[in-house]
Amino acid sequence: TKTLRETLQDVIPAKQEQLKKLKTEHAQTVVGDIKVENIIGGMRGLKSMLWEASVLDPNEGIRFHGLTIPDCQKVLPPAPGGNEMTAESMLWLLMTGQVPTTEQSRQLSQELASKGQLPAFIEQLIDSLPQTLHPMTQLGIGVAALNHDSSFQSAYEKGMKKSEYWTHTYEDCINLLARLPALAARIYRNVYHPGKKIPAIDKDLDLVGNYTNLLGFGGNKNLTEYLRLYIALHGDHEGGNASAHTSHLVGSTLADPYLAYSAALYALAGPLHGLANQEVLRWQQAMQKELGDNVTHDQIKEYLWKTLKSGQVVPGYGHGVLRQADPRFIALQEFCESRPELMASSTIQLVKKTYEVAPAVLKEHGKTKNPYPNVDATSGCVLYHYGLTEYKYYTVIFGVSRALGAITQLVWSRALGLPLERPKSLSMDALEKLIKSS
Ligand code: NMX
Numbered sequence: 001t002k003t004l005r006e007t008l009q010d011v012i013p014a015k016q017e018q019l020k021k022l023k024t025e026h027a028q029t030v031v032g033d034i035k036v037e038n039i040i041g042g043m044r045g046l047k048s049m050l051w052e053a054s055v056l057d058p059n060e061g062i063r064f065h066g067l068t069i070p071d072c073q074k075v076l077p078p079a080p081g082g083n084e085m086t087a088e089s090m091l092w093l094l095m096t097g098q099v100p101t102t103e104q105s106r107q108l109s110q111e112l113a114s115k116g117q118l119p120a121f122i123e124q125l126i127d128s129l130p131q132t133l134h135p136m137t138q139l140g141i142g143v144a145a146l147n148h149d150s151s152f153q154s155a156y157e158k159g160m161k162k163s164e165y166w167t168h169t170y171e172d173c174i175n176l177l178a179r180l181p182a183l184a185a186r187i188y189r190n191v192y193h194p195g196k197k198i199p200a201i202d203k204d205l206d207l208v209g210n211y212t213n214l215l216g217f218g219g220n221k222n223l224t225e226y227l228r229l230y231i232a233l234h235g236d237h238e239g240g241n242a243s244a245h246t247s248h249l250v251g252s253t254l255a256d257p258y259l260a261y262s263a264a265l266y267a268l269a270g271p272l273h274g275l276a277n278q279e280v281l282r283w284q285q286a287m288q289k290e291l292g293d294n295v296t297h298d299q300i301k302e303y304l305w306k307t308l309k310s311g312q313v314v315p316g317y318g319h320g321v322l323r324q325a326d327p328r329f330i331a332l333q334e335f336c337e338s339r340p341e342l343m344a345s346s347t348i349q350l351v352k353k354t355y356e357v358a359p360a361v362l363k364e365h366g367k368t369k370n371p372y373p374n375v376d377a378t379s380g381c382v383l384y385h386y387g388l389t390e391y392k393y394y395t396v397i398f399g400v401s402r403a404l405g406a407i408t409q410l411v412w413s414r415a416l417g418l419p420l421e422r423p424k425s426l427s428m429d430a431l432e433k434l435i436k437s438s
């Protein structure tokens with residue numbers, strides 16, 4: 001049976017051909033137009049970059065190579081003894097467009113586990129950081145420093161051919177993903193449970209199985225399964241989201257994958273993006289503290305208005321592309337509903353009740369183009385219930401996950417020879433001039 005790298009090697013020529021055809025036959029074909037609102041409005045809706053692994057439809061949500069989330073849940077192999085799709089099987093799908101066999105997915109788990117040990121200097125570097133430094137800042141530092149061993153960087157220095165770019169990028173990307181659990185877990189241990197011994201990587205476990213173990217939740221099967229689903233679901237959300245786009249931009253300079261992904265993590269660390277993960281829980285807990293348990297719909301409504309009137313956003317609601325409830329949110333809600341212990345949790349009940357009230361309030365408020373929940377509206381609350389209560393850590397888990405999509409595109413960008421990203425900017429004066437002349 002073929003490895004991920006061999007499978008990828010097989011599918012690359014057809015994609016290279018597809019791109020060549022697009023370039024030669026359609027370079028001048030017009031597929032949209034640019035309005036002033038796109039230029040001043042954060043490029044919303046502008047179709048202007050290639051991204052292979054997934055496409056986001058505003059109403060239907062994400063598809064990974066054409067597969068919806070329920071499709072993926074049906075066909076992607078779980079870990080031994082588990083039900084949820086693994087990070088490895090999602091990565092395989094993202095990279096190759098194919099569904100791996102259970103054996104292929106297991107083989108990839110073994111490869112990742114065998115490469116997962118952190119270099120000693122990275123352990124020392126992370127251990128030297130103050131406990132008070134935000135876990136996301138620490139993660140970005142660790143990922144950037146892993147480029148000490150970058151295969152791409154050293155081959156580039158030696159003058160490698162362009163046709164070899166993707167192979168070295170691939171090697172770095174797999175090493176990066178393999179090392180993320182140990183890095184992310186070390187940060188968690190240092191910040192929240194210093195002094196406890198961190199177990200070794202288990203060669204028989206999948207990436208998330210190892211991650212949970214290293215975090216210190218090894219016996220917690222519920223959390224492990226939840227994290228498998230979480231990490232597969234957050235893996236990719238097409239290319240325009242801030243973290244994926246950052247990775248793509250930095251990667252386009254031929255900075256190695258560690259530097260590109262480190263930059264992406266700092267985009268993810270903003271509250272309008274991945275940090276919403278922690279903000280939702282903070283907001284929900286403040287509501288619970290103020291209103292107590294068994295909150296009514298009317299009380300939630302009032303609390304939502306209080307948040308909005310104070311000029312803050314309702315975290316976990318709204319989206320730059322989606323115009324319906326995020327199917328990732330729905331998948332996590334279904335996970336909750338299949339588990340009585342979660343449905344008994346007052347935090348999870350609060351998420352559900354908020355969902356019953358918030359869209360109408362946000363519609364009445366009249367600002368957001370999407371009054372429905374995104375994935376962050378629920379993801380952290382389940383972590384909290386299963387014992388991972390330190391919410392400042394939540395975006396780190398998102399950061400482990402988002403690597404799946406980012407590294408996939410880094411490899412494809414190099415295999416397809418995509419150029420340096422460099423859009424044209426305008427000053428307001430230049431824009432006015434352009435408007436007058438058009
Ligand atoms: N609560 C209150 N106001 C909102 C919300 C919200 N949840 N969402 C959007 N708005 C406001 C937004 O601030 C803007 O106001 P103004 O005109 O004063 O600048 C207006 O509605 C129009 O914004 P949109 O065009 O609907 O949204 P945009 O595409 O600019 O931003 C988000 C998308 C996701 C940044 C925005 O909806 C938001 O801030 N949501 C809350 C934070 C959040 O949940 N982020 C996580 C996104 C998912 N992720 O994981 O990355």
Ligand code: MLT
Nearest residue numbers: 237240241242320321374
């Ligand atoms: C994501 O998963 O990246 C978020 O939903 C934000 C986005 O897609 O813009």
